[in-house]
Amino acid sequence: MAEFAAASSAAGLISLGLEVTKGLVKYCQAWKSLPKDMQVLQTHLQALSQTLEALSGVVSSASVDRKSTAYSCMDDAIVRCGAGLRDLEVVWKKYNATETASSDMSKLRAGLNRALYPFQKEDVAVLNTTLNRLQANLKTASDVFLM
Secondary structure (H helix, E strand, C coil), X not given: CHHHHHHHHHHHHHHHXXXXXXXXXXXXXXXXXXXXXXXXXXXXXXXXXXXXXXXXXXXXXXXXXXXXXXXXXXXXXXXXXXXXXXXXXXXXXXXXXXXXXXXXHHHHHHHHHHHHHHHHHHHHXXXXXXXXXXXXXXXXXXXXXXX
């Protein structure tokens, strides 16, 4: 009976060890992906920001009925994208601070944010997906507006 208990205990420890190892590997992969993730996010932010600026210029200078559905649709899409852009910019600044920290306290805070990033990576992915949807809505609204 003692041999069975020892075998069960060993199997349990092996299983626990495998789970911990998998978790650590996933954490390390997320840690390593932070610079690339932030570069992708920065590119996305810049592209959307430029698009919004261009569309704002078109919308404000266009001789269109400001009470029309097309104008309202376009304006709402610009506002929603702007809000999503600000949310993503906050995330980008938080995690990109590891590269630009100057004071000791800033470096400590940046290091802590980087250490926490693997646990929050999915939140960043959700924000990025949301921004993609907002951008798609913006494109649809601009297509309708420019018809």
